[in-house]
Amino acid sequence: GDITDALYDIGFRVFSLSNNHSYDKGAAGIDASREHWAAMPDDVVSMGFYNLETYDDYVYQTVNGITFGYLSYTEHTNGLPTPSSATYGVVYLSDLDIIEQQIAAMRPNCDVLVVSCHWGVEGSHDVADSQRQMAQWLADHDVDLIIGTHPHVTQTAEWLTGAEGHTSFVAYSLGNFLNAQSSPDNMIGAVLDITFQKTTQSDGSSAVEMQDPKLHCVISQYEDGWKNIREYPYSAYTDELGAAHGNFTLTREYIESVLYGSIDEQFVALD
Template sequence: MKLRKGRAAAALAVLAVILVSGVSCATRVVGGGSSEESSSEKSTVPQTTEAPTEEPTTEPVPEDKRVHVIAAGDNLIHYSVYKNAEKLAGPGENFDFKPLYKNVKYLIEDADVAILNQETIISQSNEIRGANGGALLFNSPPEVADAVIDLGFDVFTMANNHLLDFGSDALEESIRFWNQKAEENDLTVLGAYLNEEDANNIRVREVNGVKIAFLAYAEHINGFEFPAGCPLRVVMNYEEDVIERQIKEAKEKADVVIVSAHWGVEDTHLVSEDRIELANKMVNWGADVILGCHTHTAETMEWITRDDGTKGFVFYSMGNFICCQTDNFNLVGEMPDFDIVMDSETGEITLENVGAIPNIIHYESPDFANLGVYPYSKYTPELAAVHGVPYAIPQGSSTSFSWDILNDIINESMPAEFQKLDK
């Protein structure tokens, strides 16, 4: 049936309403709009979309700067030390000292800074001596330096009582030898200097973004004296005005000051009052760590509080790193082990994980065979039972040795809170 024009228009109008209603319903379901909104309004009114709110970004806090430090006491090259190295030498070699240190190599390599007190000079113009024949004179072959550099040490202190054992010319040769090694291997060498200007050139080494200054002083040089007009320089402990000036200058140039102090009475675990007094002065002048040596025995250690409430730490004596002495108390040393931490926001310096690893110098009879230095964690009751010190010549005054005696020496010389026995 054909619709009339009017009915057709009405039908179209009804259809339009139905269509609009359908669109409106669809809009309500999907968009959640009001039923009063029309499709035309939706198409003509521009829709505004708000930009998503960005979460405020926070800058990551930088990590604190950290430097792991390890140190060792007297590298004392006795006659029997270099004779062991002579037996270990391969074809075309004179000496090989490296195997003597192999058991502690992992500790030295793991450190960011490793410091060694080199107790003997190295002069190729003079005979090799290691207190043999009863004369307490020391001069070592250059292979010693090769071994301890290969071991991982990068800071060497030379201020000790044996500097003039072979005279000033031999000392100058040794200084120049170590200076050359420093240039070739990025080392820091100090404690004996070519002249006054060299002595006042504060050694600073930057490690992991932390600047560390190193200073070294000696108590005496075995009664020897520099000849008149000799420019060589060693700063002595009694020169407190120089020490104070240098520590304060070092504190201005660096974040941390480490002082090597060659001092004390040999063959005792007791710390003298004059050392305690000087240690307190050094810390108050700005020293952060003091590494004591010279006594050939391990000694106690402690925090020292400055007048402003901050603290420094002193190891009164590290004892021997290697030697062939014949008293049991000379055969246990300590290896200071600690972290320098710089706060990333304030720049404040603290010392953390401070302590010392006991090191044992082992040899067997006859002729100081199988010589080597061990950390406590690698030494055993079985090794202690065959130690050669009871049979060594010349005979010492304390020659018994066992696992229990070893532990007694450690406990007598090192406070339990600072003992690192498992490293």
């Protein structure tokens, strides 16, 4: 609760709840999570736990005249099955029939459809074939923006063209944000920045174009004993900070090598 309050205070308003730890505390944990998010301020939206009978928990948010729809899926839940007493649960990325049903229901009601995918191999900068295949399947079903999490390290991003010519953008893994893991690459994350431009025609029809996606580098920092955990934009990070890291030295040269080695350079932003 304290973490979500802090995230709210610095501007976060959209939260994806579907991940490999969603079932760690069983049905009671699912219920407690849903109650927590329901009590957040009205401008917060969250998604990732769905009614297991209807799957029609559709989440929308309108910002500056553009309506966004959000869906959230996970590749696995660490081997834990959906709790037998649960009435809400996650949708797995393998549940294509359910995902197709949800997309079909939401697509007419939003300008931009965003899907969060918790997928990939932890610690790997390489995009797995299963990620690429799923991203293309989502593009073929007219999803606009695909945001990947789970590997804990950065992976590349790219434009995709769907089966009917729809344009989609996928960031396969943003890496970590604030964290206290034990590898240098875990400290290097990215914040996706993308502009949505809506154009309305005289006949009332409209279209939204996604423009200039960038992955802005952020660095986590902590001291011996995992103390004073904090986050820096790359522009404020120094080699002196890197030398003072709790477990290893993390230089700007190494950070740049990781970013340009894992992300298409046209999308990397170091400002």
